[in-house]
């Protein structure tokens with residue numbers, strides 16, 4: 001029985017899905033070790049300073065139709081973060097640009113406004129809203145799993161850096177999850193009181209890309 005428990009415990013530790021408490025200084029994933037998402041660590045003597053530097057958010061991304069661009073800096077794009085339980089996002093907003101309501105299932109986010117004036121907020125599980133315009137230098141926290149959103153209400157482009165207490169916070173955009181995921185049309189029409197034409201428009205707009 002005890003043996004079984006330890007087998008489950010140690011086997012389980014390989015497939016555990018929460019951010020772990022690191023037991024090494026760092027763990028650069030060994031990409032060549034068998035295909036699971038939880039690869040083993042590279043021998044640390046092979047680590048280079050470049051493994052701990054990510055240069056992909058020096059510049060804003062391209063704005064799309066919503067005047068928004070974001071670049072996630074998570075363990076997928078920056079393996080140096082692996083096992084460290086943190087990550088970042090850079091978000092840029094054109095004037096009037098919108099970050100649609102979304103949530104991160106695995107992390108609380110602390111977002112600092114680097115530039116601009118941003119209407120910023122979240123909704124709790126009682127559907128109570130907490131929203132306000134915050135400015136350059138101000139910080140807002142979005143508690144884990146709660147729906148939040150932002151819009152640039154200033155006269156210049158805005159930039160935000162969000163930091164997460166997970167190496168892989170996950171991102172669910174409400175419009176895409178609802179209208180872009182392939183949920184049966186009849187259900188969506190009934191749930192949102194939409195005509196087929198209105199629904200078609202929303203589906204087109206929020207198709208995943």
Ligand SMILES: *[C@@H]1O[C@H](CO)[C@@H](O)[C@H](O)[C@H]1NC(C)=O
Pocket residue numbers: 030031032033034040041042043046
């Ligand atoms: C990566 O894993 C493979 C298979 O387990 C091992 O042979 C190899 O030495 C590892 N590479 C490094 C850099 O640790």
Ligand SMILES: *[C@@H]1O[C@H](CO)[C@@H](O)[C@H](O)[C@H]1NC(C)=O
Pocket residue numbers: 043044045
């Ligand atoms: C890591 O590499 C160093 C230097 O090549 C070697 O001495 C050491 O035994 C390796 N450690 C492991 C766990 O493979």
Ligand SMILES: *[C@@H]1O[C@H](CO)[C@@H](O)[C@H](O)[C@H]1NC(C)=O
Pocket residue numbers: 064065066067068069070100173205206
């Ligand atoms: C613009 O991009 C953001 C983030 O990449 C996305 O959430 C949004 O749905 C996009 N909007 C349009 C209209 O393409």
